[in-house]
Amino acid sequence: MARQQITQYFDDLDDSPLQEDEVNIIRFSVEGTDYVLDLSEDNARAFHEALEPFITAAREDAKDVLQKTDPADIRTWAQNKGMDVASRGKIPHAILQAYRDAHS
Incomplete structure (x- = not known):
């Protein structure tokens, strides 16, 4: 008997299935807590667009x-x-x- 293990990816925001080459891994931190999201290209773009005004106004942490x-x-x-x-x-x-x- 053979066994095959299959990994299926899902968008963390809308739970839509993703192929491996469609996964956009987004890493970010807020107030010292690190987060990771697996998102579709559309949701990754929306994430970056939503943060853009905050990133533009922010300064890089001295550390x-x-x-x-x-x-x-x-x-x-x-x-x-x-x-x-x-x-x-x-x-x-x-x-x-x-x-x-x-x-x-």
């Missing part, structure tokens, strides 16, 4: 600036600003805060 930045770039920036920073090891909080302030 994300640091997470997306290579520490070597922070060290170079600090050195160019005349700050004392070692070439290895933990970057002092004051330098991280100054970088964050300058790039937010």
Whole structure:
């Protein structure tokens, strides 16, 4: 006896069935809680259109600036600003805060 397992996808908003190549995975966070939605192309577009005015008015979270930045770039920036920073090891909080302030 053979067994075949089939995965079926459904739109999380309207419960319509989706083929694997039709699934749009949307990841987003609100007030520190992360969410994931599987949506059709139409519902994914509607989601992005609904958020567009909020995204346009928002600013990037400063912690994300640091997470997306290579520490070597922070060290170079600090050195160019005349700050004392070692070439290895933990970057002092004051330098991280100054970088964050300058790039937010």
